Amino acid sequence: MQILDGKLVSEAIKAQLATKVAELKAAGKKTPHLAAILVGNNGASETYVASKVKSCAEIGYNSTLLRFDEQISEKHLLDHITMLNENADVDGILVQLPLPKHINEELVINTIDPSKDVDGFHPMNVGKMVSGLPTFVPATPYGIMLLLEHYQIPTKGKHAVVIGRSHIVGTPVSILLSRSANPGNCTVTLCHSQTTNLKEICLQADIIVAAIGKPNFVTADMVKEGAVIVDVGINRVADASKKSGFRLLGDVKFDEVAPKCSFITPVPGGVGPMTIAALLKNTYHAAIGQKVNMN
């Protein structure tokens, strides 16, 4: 069994981007600029946004963090997005999810200029991805593809089972695994809460992408010998022995699944850091006016 080390690969991607940014600056070109919007005090969201802002600084990007109170009105939030859309210095805009219940997430995403939508959530960018056109690819699915590519995991003709059909991960990664070339060209089964024979389906999988948001959901009896396991779950589980009061658990029961598989992502240090690296790649592409071609 080999670990798919997202921390290591993300650091390598960040180093490549830092070199490219230095080249842009030396040529008198624009420094990439990411604007992040954070609403409320969700602890996990604070961690992720802080990590995005820190990573920008590490590789020489400019970043702006707009923090708003939980009670911000939808109109006020949309006005701020419009201002960022019109700010020529800002290349990429992201609104950290989830948003408070009184705010219409769809409306917020639809308000972001598609050419600055580095999360790849705008329907126009989703449509392009589904059509196989160059676009911004959502960061977590993009990060998973970059990780599979780095480790040269064979995917052509393999059966990939994706557990979870969210707009952020499950649905887009199933499209990428089936459509893209290398990695890609998989036969994909997309499973979700209404799937009745999940264990039987998982046992046929060469690759499992677990993105269901339930700690330790995938157990050894669901995994075929030699399968590749990608664990997207980052579940905070109460643990009084930790200073933070919680520990992170993936969607996969790592200790019992790892001995059975060929490759596995750890939690933390697997898909999470790749999400940040992929976002930074999208932001670089936004700054130079390019899109990502997954074909």
Ligand SMILES: Nc1nc2c(c(=O)[nH]1)N[C@@H](CN(C=O)c1ccc(C(=O)N[C@@H](CCC(=O)O)C(=O)O)cc1)CN2
């Ligand atoms: N606007 C967005 N919101 C959300 C996205 C997204 O892509 N765009 N995805 C997730 C959260 N997410 C990115 O924002 C994210 C999740 C996890 C990590 C990460 O680095 N995880 C670390 C552990 C960090 C910790 O201590 O908790 C790891 O796995 O090693 C980065 C980004 C939902 N919202």
